[in-house]
Amino acid sequence: MRWLIHLSLLLSPGMAAAHASEQGFVLLLPTDLYIAGGVAAVALTVLLVAAVPDRAARRLFRPVPLWPAARRRRGGWPSLLSALWLWWLIWRGLSGSQDPTVNPLPLVIWTAVWLCLVIAQALVGDLWRALNPWTGLWARLGRPRPLQYPRALGHWPALLGLFAIAGFLLADPAPARPERLALAAGGYWALNMAGTLAFGPRWLLSAEALTVLMRAYSGLALPGRWRGRRAIGLSGWRHLARADPPMALALFMVAMLAAGSFDGLNETFWWLARLGVNPLEFPGRSAVVLPTLAGLALAWAGLAALFAASLHAGAILAEDARPTPGLLRAFAPTLLPIAFAYHFAHYLPAMLVEGQYLLLMLNDPAGTGANLLGLAGMQVTTGIFNSRDTVRVIWLTQAGAVVLGHVVAILMAHVRALAHFATPRQALLSQVPLALFMVLYTLFGLWLLAAPRGA
Amino acid sequence: MSKSDHPQSSSRRAALKTLGAAGAAATLPLWARYTHAQTAAPIRIGFQKHATGIGAAYGRWYDRTSQAAVAKINGEGGINGRMIELVTEDDGTDPKRGAEVIEKFANQSKCDIAFGTLFSHVVIGSAPRAGELKLPYFVVSEGHHVASGMLNRWTLQPGITDVKSQVQAMAPFITDTLGKKVTMIYPDYGFGYDHRDNLVPAVQAAGGEIVAQIAIPPTETSFTKYFPQIPRETEVIYHVMVGPAVLTFVKEMGEFFGPSRPEIFGFIDSLEAVDLASPGLDFLEGTYFWEGMPRYLQADAPAYVTAYRDAVGIDANGASTSDPKDVSTAAHMFGCWETLHIIKAGMEAAGYSSTADRQALVEAVEAMTEMPAGAAHPQGDKLFNGRTHQVFGPQYISKVESGKLNVTHVAPIEDTLYPDEVDYTTQSF
Numbered sequence: 108m109r110w111l112i113h114l115s116l117l118l119s120p121g122m123a124a125a126h127a128s129e130q131g132f133v134l135l136l137p138t139d140l141y142i143a144g145g146v147a148a149v150a151l152t153v154l155l156v157a158a159v160p161d162r163a164a165r166r167l168f169r170p171v172p173l174w175p176a177a178r179r180r181r182g183g184w185p186s187l188l189s190a191l192w193l194w195w196l197i198w199r200g201l202s203g204s205q206d207p208t209v210n211p212l213p214l215v216i217w218t219a220v221w222l223c224l225v226i227a228q229a230l231v232g233d234l235w236r237a238l239n240p241w242t243g244l245w246a247r248l249g250r251p252r253p254l255q256y257p258r259a260l261g262h263w264p265a266l267l268g269l270f271a272i273a274g275f276l277l278a279d280p281a282p283a284r285p286e287r288l289a290l291a292a293g294g295y296w297a298l299n300m301a302g303t304l305a306f307g308p309r310w311l312l313s314a315e316a317l318t319v320l321m322r323a324y325s326g327l328a329l330p331g332r333w334r335g336r337r338a339i340g341l342s343g344w345r346h347l348a349r350a351d352p353p354m355a356l357a358l359f360m361v362a363m364l365a366a367g368s369f370d371g372l373n374e375t376f377w378w379l380a381r382l383g384v385n386p387l388e389f390p391g392r393s394a395v396v397l398p399t400l401a402g403l404a405l406a407w408a409g410l411a412a413l414f415a416a417s418l419h420a421g422a423i424l425a426e427d428a429r430p431t432p433g434l435l436r437a438f439a440p441t442l443l444p445i446a447f448a449y450h451f452a453h454y455l456p457a458m459l460v461e462g463q464y465l466l467l468m469l470n471d472p473a474g475t476g477a478n479l480l481g482l483a484g485m486q487v488t489t490g491i492f493n494s495r496d497t498v499r500v501i502w503l504t505q506a507g508a509v510v511l512g513h514v515v516a517i518l519m520a521h522v523r524a525l526a527h528f529a530t531p532r533q534a535l536l537s538q539v540p541l542a543l544f545m546v547l548y549t550l551f552g553l554w555l556l557a558a559p560r561g562a
Numbered sequence: 563m564s565k566s567d568h569p570q571s572s573s574r575r576a577a578l579k580t581l582g583a584a585g586a587a588a589t590l591p592l593w594a595r596y597t598h599a600q601t602a603a604p605i606r607i608g609f610q611k612h613a614t615g616i617g618a619a620y621g622r623w624y625d626r627t628s629q630a631a632v633a634k635i636n637g638e639g640g641i642n643g644r645m646i647e648l649v650t651e652d653d654g655t656d657p658k659r660g661a662e663v664i665e666k667f668a669n670q671s672k673c674d675i676a677f678g679t680l681f682s683h684v685v686i687g688s689a690p691r692a693g694e695l696k697l698p699y700f701v702v703s704e705g706h707h708v709a710s711g712m713l714n715r716w717t718l719q720p721g722i723t724d725v726k727s728q729v730q731a732m733a734p735f736i737t738d739t740l741g742k743k744v745t746m747i748y749p750d751y752g753f754g755y756d757h758r759d760n761l762v763p764a765v766q767a768a769g770g771e772i773v774a775q776i777a778i779p780p781t782e783t784s785f786t787k788y789f790p791q792i793p794r795e796t797e798v799i800y801h802v803m804v805g806p807a808v809l810t811f812v813k814e815m816g817e818f819f820g821p822s823r824p825e826i827f828g829f830i831d832s833l834e835a836v837d838l839a840s841p842g843l844d845f846l847e848g849t850y851f852w853e854g855m856p857r858y859l860q861a862d863a864p865a866y867v868t869a870y871r872d873a874v875g876i877d878a879n880g881a882s883t884s885d886p887k888d889v890s891t892a893a894h895m896f897g898c899w900e901t902l903h904i905i906k907a908g909m910e911a912a913g914y915s916s917t918a919d920r921q922a923l924v925e926a927v928e929a930m931t932e933m934p935a936g937a938a939h940p941q942g943d944k945l946f947n948g949r950t951h952q953v954f955g956p957q958y959i960s961k962v963e964s965g966k967l968n969v970t971h972v973a974p975i976e977d978t979l980y981p982d983e984v985d986y987t988t989q990s991f
Contacts, residue, residue, distance in 0.1 A: 392615070
């Protein structure tokens with residue numbers, strides 16, 4: 108029997124997860140009211156933005172310059188240490204405990220990097236530039252660059268790579284199984300090391316999905332470089348200061364939001380019902396590999412189409428003849444705050460649990476009985492999901508992030524529109540369909556947080 | 563919390579002990595080193611764990627209980643003087659992965675036997691592979707699939723009772739104490755059908771009557787429209803709802819009935835690992851639950867029960883000693899503790915020394931019958947049926963009083979027995 112159980116697992120990257128009662132308490136919360144409040148807040152932002160004078164709107168995203176910024180070179184020691192650490196982790200993945208809550212490889216890759224480092228990128232900036240496991244070795248080897256990266260390839264390999272990573276994360280039956288992850292991570296590292304040795308870091312910036320993703324998120328960070336100085340500004344200012352991304356990169360950004368949205372949707376009763384799966388007896392990830400991959404592709408195509416249609420409709424309203432692909436490139440970065448909010452909201456409960464396993468692992472990284480952080484004997488707990496008060500705090504934090512993400516996205520889109528359209532009136536009209544899209548996406552995001560889940 | 567409670571540290575300690583033994587062996591003459599190494603090598607028990615997937619909350623507590631049992635057994639000298647080493651693999655609560663894990667235990671990680679796991683579909687997916695590989699597979703699943711004859715001679719369930727015996731043992735108490743006219747509310751799929759198919763005849767045999775069967779679609783998250791289907795004459799409601807909406811179910815049932823309600827009887831599976839003192843569950847006050855083993859420490863608990871609870875690290879409310887909000891899966895996880903002790907007893911009875919003795923181990927366990935309550939069997943006395951590979955034991959019925967479950971009735975083993983449906987001992991190995 109053991110068809111039972113409540114759990115609603117927020118599968119974090121295929122890792123352990125939340126708990127029976129969390130979902131139960133979420134269903135008891137007045138989420139309808141919360142959702143209405145969140146959607147109203149985003150709708151109100153749309154109206155406010157329309158009323159704000161253009162100069163004030165533009166000023167929102169103007170950074171405050173600080174001290175002169177030093178020139179940075181790629182390929183320092185941290186990157187080399189990252190590579191050494193990754194090799195050690197891969198070795199541990201192959202030889203250590205195969206329990207993903209104990210083995211350091213899945214804890215570092217999925218919890219420390221995929222959950223936490225991505226969030227740090229979006230808050231403080233491009234840590235990945237120093238921490239990536241490729242440029243350090245490349246620099247030690249004399250910074251070779253024997254080949255010219257083919258211009259025609261652009262960011263398309265990275266888009267492919269993002270699908271591979273998201274597919275592995277969402278659809279693979281065992282992405283956290285240490286041995287399997289060791290092979291995947293080792294293969295991924297080797298492939299991209301070869302690319303870096305052939306084409307230099309340009310390979311990473313264009314063809315390597317993780318670096319492209321990390322850089323896209325770091326564009327949301329408050330601090331950054333501006334006119335030769337360190338500067339600080341409202342989240343999104345760095346993307347608005349950059350030129351429009353090329354088409355492949357724009358589609359990559361759409362894919363980031365699509366993957367984040369589908370990772371969540373695929374656990375809901377609603378999605379499982381589409382697959383004909385009883386949400387109370389989920390048959391395991393093995394049974395839904397193809398539907399999950401298909402869903403991921405559909406989510407991306409659907410989101411891209413919807414987004415493009417909103418932009419196209421906006422151009423018609425504004426009586427502007429600009430072709431849609433150009434608009435897609437201009438406005439794709441405005442989806443990033445939403446993608447980031449989804450990432451944060453979706454993984455928050457998982458971080459609260461996996462973070463404990465990660466700390467225990469760091470306390471004794473090699474499994475030798477060390478007690479580096481003084482945590483020996485600590486038991487992992489999921490008690491925070493067992494009381495209505497803590498569940499409410501967690502849910503409102505998630506919902507707050509989703510609402511804030513949409514608010515920033517609307518502000519960014521408005522400022523982008525002011526720069527792209529000839530008159531403020533055109534800019535405003537162009538934003539009507541996109542604003543509607545974002546209000547509805549807020550509704551979707553909050554519904555997703557409140558929806559019962561079964562996988 | 564002592565260090566030995568920590569899963570990582572206890573397995574590590576076992577490993578260190580083994581290393582120590584290996585170091586000592588290096589000082590012996592060659593021939594002695596050979597024989598010593600043979601006996602001192604740990605017994606490797608492949609632990610199929612729901613580390614990820616929908617069973618992860620159970621997996622965490624199964625792991626904690628198993629690590630505690632291994633620490634205890636090793637502290638007392640191990641099995642035939644050999645330490646136990648748990649070799650953990652995540653099955654993802656996924657039947658296909660379950661079978662792969664079994665294969666890995668047998669072929670790659672050189673495990674002596676396999677042990678685990680809870681979810682029925684994983685057990686049903688894994689057992690055929692264990693049979694093909696002739697790997698003894700000790701499950702803690704509670705399903706009737708072992709005793710029904712669906713599995714094979716290599717699969718045994720000696721540490722936890724099955725749903726059929728649990729459900730049928732409830733009927734006499736329900737009809738004698740709570741009322742004769744019973745309405746069942748259950749989810750409309752396999753798990754609910756197990757309860758329906760076993761309870762209906764048992765209630766009838768006990769002189770009662772099922773006045774309504776209300777099957778609720780698994781995707782339902784609001785239940786108010788079902789409550790009017792409960793006949794007025796109902797004296798007892800038997801509910802086995804599961805899933806994220808179970809708290810909503812309880813709340814809405816409370817709102818429907820108000821202060822005048824029939825007697826209510828449920829299975830703790832609905833609320834395993836959920837704090838009964840949670841707001842919204844007040845309506846359960848005065849209702850009854852089946853429990854595999856009491857979650858709350860009972861006033862008359864024997865010393866071996868407190869020793870078991872201390873070893874696993876749960877407090878008087880059945881929550882983790884490190885976080886009173888972290889409620890354990892107390893009604894099921896004892897099965898891991900008892901199963902590991904049975905493995906020890908079986909291996910010692912069979913004189914188990916290597917994988918060549920796997921068949922002897924299965925035969926030794928098949929020969930077991932009575933297992934008296936005690937440190938190895940804290941849940942209570944057990945009676946093992948070697949023909950059906952299924953254990954039988956007492957079942958607890960508890961009443962919610964001041965937000966806690968107090969045992970009011972213990973169904974004796976005799977109430978849980980049913981005629982054999984298979985004789986695995988007639989099957990060849």
